[in-house]
Amino acid sequence: MKNLYLLLFCSTNLLYAQYNSFYVSASSSVINVGQSITLLATGCNGSVSWFTNGTSNGQTGTSISVSPTVTTKYSANCTSPSKASTNEVVVEVTPCAANVNVSSGLTSGTHVFEASNQVSGSSFINANTNVHFKAGRQVSLNAGFEAKQGSIFKASIEACGDTSLLQTRRVTNSLSLPWEILWGPDDFIWMTEKVGKISRVNPQTGQVISVLTIDEVLNYGEGGLLGMVLHPDFTNSPYVYVVYNYGTTSAVREKIVRYTYNGTTLASPQILLDNILGSNIHNGSRLVITPDLKLFITTGDANNTSLAQNTSSLSGKILRINLDGSIPPDNPYSGSPIWSIGHRNPQGMVFANNKLYVSSHGPNIEDEINLIQKEGNYGWPNVDGPCDTPGEITYCNANNIIPPIFSSGGSTWAFCGLDYYNNSAYPAWQNHLLMVSLKNQTFYSFQLSNDGTSIIGAPTLYYASQFGRLRDIAISPDGKVYICTSNGGNNDQIIEIKATVN
Ligand SMILES: [Ca+2]
Ligand SMILES: [Ca+2]
Numbered sequence: 001m002k003n004l005y006l007l008l009f010c011s012t013n014l015l016y017a018q019y020n021s022f023y024v025s026a027s028s029s030v031i032n033v034g035q036s037i038t039l040l041a042t043g044c045n046g047s048v049s050w051f052t053n054g055t056s057n058g059q060t061g062t063s064i065s066v067s068p069t070v071t072t073k074y075s076a077n078c079t080s081p082s083k084a085s086t087n088e089v090v091v092e093v094t095p096c097a098a099n100v101n102v103s104s105g106l107t108s109g110t111h112v113f114e115a116s117n118q119v120s121g122s123s124f125i126n127a128n129t130n131v132h133f134k135a136g137r138q139v140s141l142n143a144g145f146e147a148k149q150g151s152i153f154k155a156s157i158e159a160c161g162d163t164s165l166l167q168t169r170r171v172t173n174s175l176s177l178p179w180e181i182l183w184g185p186d187d188f189i190w191m192t193e194k195v196g197k198i199s200r201v202n203p204q205t206g207q208v209i210s211v212l213t214i215d216e217v218l219n220y221g222e223g224g225l226l227g228m229v230l231h232p233d234f235t236n237s238p239y240v241y242v243v244y245n246y247g248t249t250s251a252v253r254e255k256i257v258r259y260t261y262n263g264t265t266l267a268s269p270q271i272l273l274d275n276i277l278g279s280n281i282h283n284g285s286r287l288v289i290t291p292d293l294k295l296f297i298t299t300g301d302a303n304n305t306s307l308a309q310n311t312s313s314l315s316g317k318i319l320r321i322n323l324d325g326s327i328p329p330d331n332p333y334s335g336s337p338i339w340s341i342g343h344r345n346p347q348g349m350v351f352a353n354n355k356l357y358v359s360s361h362g363p364n365i366e367d368e369i370n371l372i373q374k375e376g377n378y379g380w381p382n383v384d385g386p387c388d389t390p391g392e393i394t395y396c397n398a399n400n401i402i403p404p405i406f407s408s409g410g411s412t413w414a415f416c417g418l419d420y421y422n423n424s425a426y427p428a429w430q431n432h433l434l435m436v437s438l439k440n441q442t443f444y445s446f447q448l449s450n451d452g453t454s455i456i457g458a459p460t461l462y463y464a465s466q467f468g469r470l471r472d473i474a475i476s477p478d479g480k481v482y483i484c485t486s487n488g489g490n491n492d493q494i495i496e497i498k499a500t501v502n
Contacts, residue, residue: 037067047078099118101120106125112132118135119134119135123144123145133156139156161461166497174206176488179227179285180286183474183482189494193225194226195219197213222280222281224244225242228241232293240266243256256297257272258272276315277304279304281345284299286298286418294322294323295321295323296319296320296351298343308380309377309382311336314337317341339374340373342378345361347415353420355371358370366412367437369406377402383395383401416438416486419481433448436473438486441464442464443461443483470486471485
């Protein structure tokens with residue numbers, strides 16, 4: 001089933017109804033299949049009878065609950081002699097389209113138009129009319145669009161995601177700013193919390209088992225204990241790699257440390273790379289180990305835009321080192337861990353399809369997903385998103401800038417944790433990148449091309465604003481997806497998303 005939504009309710013009959021004070025309203029303007037909304041009849045002193053598509057449905061009373069799957073006309077009849085008219089609500093249920101164009105005038109009531117890519121409008125909105133455009137990528141108001149005085153018009157970047165075959169379950173809600181969650185070979189979720197804690201979370205019970213607290217962590221602004229990754233052969237090489245901020249608030253640094261897991265706690269810290277310049281913002285810090293046993297590290301520009309293009313600074317880069325901290329001889333800048341440059345604040349990274357994908361925050365526009373190439377230059381701070389302004393085009397041509405494979409356009413969503421899904425448990429996400437965002441508080445799926453070098457169309461958006469800010473993603477081998485919130489207040493959650501297809 002597609003994700004569906006209530007597009008429109010009530011038209012001329014509502015206007016008429018308002019004049020005689022008997023009217024029907026709906027509890028929500030958005031519904032998904034499997035969910036229900038309440039229809040309420042107001043202003044009847046007698047008894048109310050309900051009709052579906054003009055035929056009595058046998059229900060009486062001032063409210064009924066409905067969960068239509070196709071366009072359905074509901075009406076109520078008040079038996080009070082002075083209010084004998086029938087008043088209607090039309091619930092129009094429409095699959096989430098890629099693009100929706102609203103070309104006819106809207107004269108009353110509440111209307112929600114939703115599309116995974118673009119909602120465009122070239123119509124007028126009358127007074128006393130409430131209209132909401134929700135688009136996954138772009139709201140476009142064309143010539144002829146007019147929101148008249150007294151109307152309420154709202155546009156937002158969010159869109160319909162099909163959750164009818166997905167089930168969410170709260171694993172735990174006792175966390176404090178979890179930053180990394182990953183699925184361990186012990187079938188526990190391994191987790192960092194920014195304050196400095198590393199734990200194992202039982203995905204069934206939500207029990208949080210402390211593994212280590214790193215006292216040296218500088219929990220300052222966006223900084224703290226951030227990324228973590230386990231050795232791919234954890235049974236024989238029980239190493240845990242973490243990246244965290246340390247130092248003082250006036251001299252923030254970042255380091256990568258390898259610990260050894262002894263079955264209970266983490267011991268024998270070994271510094272692999274340190275003294276990376278950090279800040280209270282823009283610390284990057286996602287870690288990935290590739291199958292050829294190289295450790296990739298994202299770093300932010302440490303709130304100093306000039307560092308991203310400076311190859312003598314490790315900030316604003318993707319770094320690559322051996323698992324013992326040594327520099328691979330085939331790195332592009334001899335003796336340096338730098339692999340690519342021109343990054344602002346990359347907080348998501350995943351290796352899949354033999355490719356390295358990174359998500360990054362833009363300034364206030366153009367959050368990016370990049371396909372990372374050796375010695376690549378991704379343009380920050382001179383280029384935001386695609387090379388599309390005259391100045392950017394000149395700079396991009398002169399500096400061989402690699403454009404993103406996806407960019408958020410004229411707004412920032414605050415891209416964060418990134419993962420790759422290819423599990424048969426939820427076929428709709430096979431060969432998709434999954435991502436979460438902070439500011440937009442949304443979970444996204446991006447369809448990759450077969451060769452993995454590009455993203456097809458707009459992402460699908462799920463759970464917009466439902467759980468608050470979202471920091472990271474983990475995927476279990478059986479295809480369940482876990483996301484963690486970043487709301488603070490010792491009340492952060494890990495949420496399991498499970499497909500109910502099979
Ligand atoms: Ca993760
Ligand atoms: Ca641009």
